[in-house]
Amino acid sequence: MLVVVGCSSGSAVDENASWNKADQKFVQEMIPHHEQAVVMSEMVGNVEVSTETATLASEIMGAQASEIELMQGFLNEWGVESDPNSDPHAGHMMSGDESHGMMTDEELAELKDSSGANFEKMWLIMMLAHHKGAVKMAETVIAEGKDPRVKTLAETIISAQQQEISEIQSLLNNL
Numbered sequence: 750m751l752v753v754v755g756c757s758s759g760s761a762v763d764e765n766a767s768w769n770k771a772d773q774k775f776v777q778e779m780i781p782h783h784e785q786a787v788v789m790s791e792m793v794g795n796v797e798v799s800t801e802t803a804t805l806a807s808e809i810m811g812a813q814a815s816e817i818e819l820m821q822g823f824l825n826e827w828g829v830e831s832d833p834n835s836d837p838h839a840g841h842m843m844s845g846d847e848s849h850g851m852m853t854d855e856e857l858a859e860l861k862d863s864s865g866a867n868f869e870k871m872w873l874i875m876m877l878a879h880h881k882g883a884v885k886m887a888e889t890v891i892a893e894g895k896d897p898r899v900k901t902l903a904e905t906i907i908s909a910q911q912q913e914i915s916e917i918q919s920l921l922n923n924l
Contacts, residue, residue: 766827771893773829775903776820778849779886780831783813783820785851786879789872792861798869801920805913809876812909819902850882870924877917880910 786809793806824831852860852875860871887903887910894900 766895768823768827768896768899769894771890772823772896772899773827775886775890775894775899776823777829777831779883779906780817780820780824782849782851782879782883782886783817785857786813786876786883787817789852789857789860789876789879792868793872796864796868798872799920801916802869802873805876805916805920806872809913816902816906823896823899848882849886850879852879866924870921873917873921873924877914877921880914880917883910884914 790806790810790813793803798806821831856875860868860875863871884907887906890903891900891907894903
């Protein structure tokens with residue numbers, strides 16, 4: 750009889766599972782990433798901005814809210830906590846240069862306290878960094894993940910966010 754003992758936090762991935770740690774890490778980190786984009790987009794409703802920026806914010810809220818639900822479904826199916834910090838071996842999104850475009854509490858407070866053209870420019874710059882970070886995260890899971898549904902979601906995120914990146918750059922050029 751062979752007994753293998755390893756470090757586990759209850760979220761060990763069976764090698765025969767349809768998903769792996771890269772899929773898990775991506776989903777656990779993309780949920781709060783999307784949640785922050787939704788929070789940032791909700792702020793747009795409280796400030797006077799161009800119609801184009803308001804429309805973009807509305808589109809981001811709708812798309813990312815539905816993707817959050819989908820990803821929470823993956824975690825439920827896998828029996829994994831949504832908080833990546835519940836697994837002591839999971840990557841911590843905010844460490845070093847691995848923020849993936851996430852804004853700090855201070856940056857969000859500065860955005861919330863701004864108004865008019867200053868708010869709009871700041872929001873667009875922050876969302877641009879946020880989207881570029883999401884694309885990098887999605888590219889990583891496509892390369893390292895196992896679950897075809899997660900890879901499909903990642904491809905959808907890349908396509909949508911690259912399109913939005915172009916739109917954001919255009920809006921910034923017109924400010």
